[in-house]
Amino acid sequence: MIPVIYWSGTGNTEAMAKAVVKGIEAAGQEASLIEAADATEAIVKDADRIAFGCPAMGAEELEETTMRPLMDDVNPLLKGKYVLLFGSYDWADGEWMETWEDEVRGLGPAYLATVICKGEPDADGVKECQDSARALCEA
Numbered sequence: 001m002i003p004v005i006y007w008s009g010t011g012n013t014e015a016m017a018k019a020v021v022k023g024i025e026a027a028g029q030e031a032s033l034i035e036a037a038d039a040t041e042a043i044v045k046d047a048d049r050i051a052f053g054c055p056a057m058g059a060e061e062l063e064e065t066t067m068r069p070l071m072d073d074v075n076p077l078l079k080g081k082y083v084l085l086f087g088s089y090d091w092a093d094g095e096w097m098e099t100w101e102d103e104v105r106g107l108g109p110a111y112l113a114t115v116i117c118k119g120e121p122d123a124d125g126v127k128e129c130q131d132s133a134r135a136l137c138e139a
């Protein structure tokens, strides 16, 4: 069971999360779609492979009320895990994801990949999410 934990304000990152779930299932594994507000440390601890999604919020930051505190809680658990980060952005160039990727890389995951989409994921974006999910399964 691969948890796909996400926060989404207007649905764009949620659409990416659903595409990630489809990609995991297409790779023959089970996925669990979980809103960040419902995520627990135990879910993260038990997972070998895991995906987190959050759009660019604030000034190139993770959403501050739910996602940032969640990541602060679970970051120490990510060492040695296979991790996919994804999220949507709009007016900048993805700097929030570079920062997030650097943060998680510093924790020592066994595998780390990222996918970003501008606004709502189009067909190419959906495919990229699905392909990244498959790569997460097969890494």
Ligand SMILES: Cc1cc2nc3c(=O)[nH]c(=O)nc-3n(C[C@H](O)[C@H](O)[C@H](O)COP(=O)(O)O)c2cc1C
Pocket (backbone or CB within 6 Å): 007, 008, 009, 010, 011, 012, 013, 014, 055, 056, 057, 058, 059, 060, 061, 088, 089, 090, 091, 092, 093, 094, 118, 119, 120
């Ligand atoms: C409060 C707020 C802050 C945002 N900050 C950024 C930002 O720093 N950089 C950026 O590229 N987009 C920013 N955006 C745009 C969102 O990342 C973009 O609309 C994204 O598609 C929202 O994803 P969601 O539908 O999953 O909530 C911001 C949007 C909001 C509402």
